[in-house]
Amino acid sequence: MEGKIVRLTNFGAFVELAEGIEGLVHVSEIAEERVEKPSDKLSLDESVTTKIIKMDIAEQKIGLSIKAAIQDQGREDLRSYMRSQGNPAINLGEVAGHSGRRVRDEKRRRGGRDSFEEGEEE
Secondary structure, three states, rough: OEEEEEEEOOEEEEEEEOEEEEEEHHHHHOOOOOOOOHHHHOOOOOOOEEEEEEEEEEOEEEEHHHHHHHHHHHHHHHHHHHOOOOOOOOOOHOOOOOHHHHHHHHHHHHOOOOOOOOOOOO
C-alpha cells in the first residue's frame, strides 16, 4: 500500500494510507538493518510503500512494514525474471551438468547409499 509519512516518533513512523486512516511502521519494520531513529531513514511527507502486517479492529490500529513490502517486491521480481527465462523448472544440478537419472543410477549402483564409504572406490 502506498502512503505518506505524516508523523515520526522514537518508536516508528505514522503513515497516512487514505484520508483519516493511518498506520504505524514500527522502527523494527523500517529496514533490514537496525534503525536507531526513524528520522535516520524517513522524512515527513515522504511517500512509502508498505505492507499491512497487523490489524486490530477493536483498537483501530494498523501495523505496517516497509521491510516486508520490499521483501515481497523482491520475490515478485524474481518470479517475473524466472518466467521471462522460459524454463523455470531448471535446477542447479542441470546447470552443473548433472542429470537426475545419472545420480539415481549411481545411487542404485552403490546399493541405495548417498555417499561412498572410506576405502570404497568411485
